Amino acid sequence: MNLKTIASLAGVSTATVSNVINGNFHKVSEETRLRVEKIIRDSNYKPNVMARSLAKKESHLIGVVVPYLDKTEDFLTNPYNAHIVAALERLVRRHDYYVMLRCVGDPREIIPLLSSWNVDGAFFLGVFKDEVREIRQTIDIPMVFIDTYAPGEKIVNVGIEDYRGGYLSAKYLIGKGHRKLALVTPPDAGEGVIRERQQGFLDACKESNIDFNLNRDSFSCVSTYRNAVEVGQDIVFSNRGYTAVATLSDIVAFGVIEGLVQCGIRVPHDISVIGFDNLPDCDFMTPKLTSIAQDYEWKAEKAGGFLFRMIDGERDLHVDERQPIRVMERQSVRDLTQ
Amino acid sequence: MNLKTIASLAGVSTATVSNVINGNFHKVSEETRLRVEKIIRDSNYKPNVMARSLAKKESHLIGVVVPYLDKTEDFLTNPYNAHIVAALERLVRRHDYYVMLRCVGDPREIIPLLSSWNVDGAFFLGVFKDEVREIRQTIDIPMVFIDTYAPGEKIVNVGIEDYRGGYLSAKYLIGKGHRKLALVTPPDAGEGVIRERQQGFLDACKESNIDFNLNRDSFSCVSTYRNAVEVGQDIVFSNRGYTAVATLSDIVAFGVIEGLVQCGIRVPHDISVIGFDNLPDCDFMTPKLTSIAQDYEWKAEKAGGFLFRMIDGERDLHVDERQPIRVMERQSVRDLTQ
DNA sequence: AGTAATAGGTTTAGCGATTAACCTTTCTTA
DNA sequence: TAAGAAAGGTTAATCGCTAAACCTATTACT
Known part of the structure; x- marks a missing residue:
């Protein structure tokens, strides 16, 4: 089931079907549009993302790159990472993009991955110190670092104070x-x-x-x-x-x-x-x-805001946004002054 | 930077480069192979996965579908989900596949996603009761359910006793x-x-x-x-x-x-x-x-084992594997018999 | 009335790979 | 030594979709 099938079913060209799907309605009459839409619905047709990405040179894919400490300790085992990833997934989904989740020992591993999938953007979690430069040099896509300290590098970082x-x-x-x-x-x-x-x-x-x-x-x-x-x-x-x-x-x-x-x-x-x-x-x-x-949701929102601004064309953004923090007082500290 | 560039740089056809990349060495002489490989390395070329997927009709993508309860409560917020996802990601990575992570309210949302990305397989976490049938009817890819109870449905399920x-x-x-x-x-x-x-x-x-x-x-x-x-x-x-x-x-x-x-x-x-x-x-x-x-790693291993067996051609597998469990005794239960 | 613009298409050339089919040489082997 | 096989390639079609260029009636404008 592909564009061509739909086109012949509807008795129009593939271009027309494509226009219907992509909302270029000014090129399609109301009548044809409805007919094509009906056929698409009835035949339960879903466009092939790979083909579309190839043609449009964009993937709607966002890489989420998470470090792990060693082989026995998993990245999501650390609830902090889990929360950030959760918040990012939610945000990416809201923008109608998709999350490609990848865990790495050395962030350099990720470079071939990102370039071959030509992801539209990526989040990097955790401290990547020097590797930041290498990553930036090798791939040129919108990316946002989270909790990374790399003064001098022209990156977008979202962290805390x-x-x-x-x-x-x-x-x-x-x-x-x-x-x-x-x-x-x-x-x-x-x-x-x-x-x-x-x-x-x-x-x-x-x-x-x-x-x-x-x-x-x-x-x-x-x-x-x-x-x-x-x-x-x-x-x-x-x-x-x-x-x-x-x-x-x-x-x-x-x-x-x-x-x-x-x-x-x-x-x-x-x-x-x-x-x-x-x-x-x-x-x-x-x-x-x-x-x-610290507020995970805040972090994800900020990071996502920057990433999508970059994806929308605002290249060479360069910020180091730090979330204000506070002490959350509970019961594990004794007051010796009383 | 694409196949064609590499081909002309090496003075060979794209087919030859493709063969080098895909390890069809019997069609390429040692000499050409080395030359091409060098050029690939030097120019830092990475094949475009989208194009390859389109041509080969396989994506090397595995969907990981996780339910969420409501809008405020995130799926990875539940450490149980986080652990399973972590174990799955690790396993998928080991097989040289990629994880596409998606969180859903209603699993039906996932159907268009999976078919348009033509993922090679998918894991479904959590209980999906009746929706199982609908999913199975609409898409026909290898999939493994985790913690799903659906007797009568010919699915692969990995759970516990x-x-x-x-x-x-x-x-x-x-x-x-x-x-x-x-x-x-x-x-x-x-x-x-x-x-x-x-x-x-x-x-x-x-x-x-x-x-x-x-x-x-x-x-x-x-x-x-x-x-x-x-x-x-x-x-x-x-x-x-x-x-x-x-x-x-x-x-x-x-x-x-x-x-x-x-x-x-x-x-x-x-x-x-x-x-x-x-x-x-x-x-x-x-x-x-x-x-x-229960043992998360065990679950992921089992589930992965089944999924990759299905991807490798063994269709219509149908098992309901249950992990043996035990009581992990700690301190929150008082012994009243003493 | 004559020209321009617009609406509503269609054709066709890519996107970047893979792969079947085909083409030379060179090597075997009866 | 002639035929067949193997080695080492190349060509071109194809995957499914997009988009620029092109076409043909209508409609609008002066």
Whole structure:
């Protein structure tokens, strides 16, 4: 069942059918239009997207590229990624585009993919540091990065106020009377959003004259629950009298709490914990996790807004949009001032 | 940059280049092959998938169709869906296919999509009861349903032992000395996996002479955290002295616990709760949620195995594969027998 | 009335691959 | 040594759709 069949069924040319389908009504009389439409409906005909894309040189496909940490840990296993992907899918669907979902270890893998499918645009999740440049050089399609730190690169990035996130996290704990702070952070921060958060945290400590030393008081942890549990125990074994620990993702906070609890520590009575992301899961647990809140829907909306503006012709857009954040207060931080 | 360019650069015909790309080496001399390959590499050429698909009548695309409950609640918001999608994406990628992710309210929406993209196969997540038939009638591509109950339809379904799940859930609670049981279940069970789980639950109760009445002791709840919180409160307000409540999904169990706690109930001391799905999140909370365990990776592997067998020519496969399940014991059920 | 514009088409040349059919050489083999 | 097969290509049709160019009546305008 193809255009040609419909055309001959209706006794018109393929061009006419094509015009009907694509809404070029000024080239088709009301009468023919209705006839063709009826036949299309009756024969349950659906145009072949591949052929159309080939002819129009556009695919209506949007790539969504998500990183994974290692082979055992899945990308959507991290609820943060899952939420962002969900929000993006919804947004893309609303624009009548389609999502091609792809998970990658190294973002470079994605380049051949995107160019051969000639997707109309792509979202990149997660930090891709240096690879950003390589991606940009190799393919030239509208793309929006999410949570990527790449100053100097002329890209569109949508993230959060990372520096302020770290700053608020520390300030909040300090405000609750905590003076011995530990920070759990992904390894190998280098440059990037993690580095910004760390810096915010450091500056807040310095500002309040808190004796926090990154070498001594920070604990390295990949963003998996399992690893975080061990880190939680390490914190106890370190025996440094921390009263609060800050993490840079909720999933890590969950693990840390578990590790602490396994060592007989009560949260927040003995040690307080603050997360980062404000996942719905924060509400599921006891104590409910206090976290740095960001709005996924907002992020997706912003990112989508930029992407579709670029698709609509506005090339070389260059913005670094940061979502304002706030502390979402729950129960995992004890107030020592009272 | 297209086949033709490469061909003229290499001084051969497009057919030869095509043969090189597709590995039909017996039609190309070693020498030409190397020359062409070099040029392809140097010019960074990637074949256009749309054109290839059109010519070969296969897309290397796999549709992943996920239902959503309502407009506010996203499909990947439910970690269960997120995990399945993650496992499927990984599997599809391993087979060198691509995932087209689509979320739908009514699965019928998907029909035009699948036929116009002429995907090579599709996975359908979630219960699609009657729509199964309509889908099957309208499109004829390899497809595998996940967690779908449609006896009589010649489909491939991969699920779990739902009946046994409900049965085990009840038996476990009963074994721990509970006699006053409540069941939280999605509304409008009709036929389907939910109905099976209910039946298993009922039969287990009957077998142990437990006075459980579906009309009196079951609470209707859509699978969202928010609704589940209310239901948790309802259970308390019903004032029927339940000592344990079983749910048919973890996410609902999380909400129910929250609702109970909000009413001053201690879990599991006053009321025990058992979940269903065994999400990683079960470990994140206090008390850790006892749940009915299923293996996502297993499901994806099985489903993928079937789908690719069908794609490889084995049409009219018809199986209803059920994954064995077990109770994953944690801390949310109190043992009353001691 | 004569010309221009418009409405409503049709023809046909792509889009970028694949592939069947065909064409030379060169190598086997009876 | 003549016929057949194999190696290594090329040509051209085709996949299903789009869109520019072209055609032919009508209708509009001055």
